[in-house]
Amino acid sequence: MSAEVPLPEQPSPAAFDALYRGDFETFRRAAPPSDTARYTEFQFDRVPWDIGEAQPVVRDLEADGQIASEVLDIGCGPGENAIFLAGRGYQVCGLDAAPAAIAIARERARQRGLGEAVAFDVADATTMTDYTDRFTTVVDSALYHCFPEGQRHGYVAALHRAARPHARLHVLCFSDRVPDEFPGPFRISEDNLRGTLADAGWVVRRLEAATYTTAFTRADLAQQPTSSLAAVASGLGFDSDDRLLAPAWLATAERS
Template identity: 30%
Template sequence: MSSVLPWPRRPISNVYDAAYSGVPNWDIGRPQSAFVQLADAGLVRSPVLDVGCGTGELTLYLARQGYDVLGVDLSSLAVSQAREKAHWRRIPAQFVVLDALDLAALADRGFSFRTVLDSAMFHVLGDEERDRFVRALETVVERGGLYCVLGDVRRNSDAVYGLTPAELRRRFGDGWTVVFSYEAVFERRWSSNPAHFVGLRRR
């Protein structure tokens, strides 16, 4: 698989490249605890897709545990840093520069996944982008596959940023079933936020 898939990146990619020129607040140097607990509970099954993987801590953690996992991010700088970590830690993890709204490109190449993990990617998408992501997700998630998302609690009902379990049920519709939903924490380098952790299974 080529490291960069051939279509224009969204302008927001430049914003994330700028963030990863330093160490962004959300890059805590380890996976979010909610996903470690998910793996410990035996709910992660290979192959795994880590959408919005950033510098790869979750992908690297799972690969070290023996999972077949692919990390994707629209920031080429973040993916470069993730590959460097994989090299120096000697972990056989794979990373691709890819906009999560274009997951169909993976399906076109024969990829499908039993588990998709989303550590704070969905909660930054715009309204139309969220629906587009759900459609893209359905191209790569196998029947019976699980999508798990951790995102900040939406503090303002008029805002788009953040998420609610009710919104996820509405956007994902009848083709998906919520299998767990609970309050969690999204950890940052200098703070933490109340979050929702939700798992949806494709019917």
């Protein structure tokens, strides 16, 4: 099994910031195109991973007792996972490289009466120099797979420094079962995820197949039937709200 499916250069933090500001065209120009010429690219008018609530996997982790304060939501985006966990009583810090994402997260927390319960800030996930030895739980919901191999090792090492001894790390990332036609970041093999975490000092306690819920619905795909995403959707599946699901890994590791 290969370590990853190589793709063109991934969008920069500035491109992600443009996406959160609603500049979808700038993000589309920065995103890697599909290699499948017979399909057109899927045109979107929303942040593809912003489902307006916490990822179901994160909800399940909390219900299963896998979260403990103090929590880091790394690559928090618009803040839904962090806000959910803060509402459940955890001390939560959400970090993202995109200032526009942080602005959205802060406003959503304020609107839900949790503005004082969760802290959001702009930070580089590959360094996090101001957060050493701080967190007992780290949640990565779809950030790991955004980094190329050269950055991935430094990223999980930075998480290790930010975590306290015996802290838990939960990583939800796209797996190598995601079809080539599916637009998005790097595909990650089980071996790659296990090896990268272990190299940084994380002890993998669990690694299993999961799904990542996207913001795209069956109706959205029906409006663009010749797009690359619509072409593979039937093989991926939808949740009870008709949202498209992407194959993923869920890894839980402990800081040594």
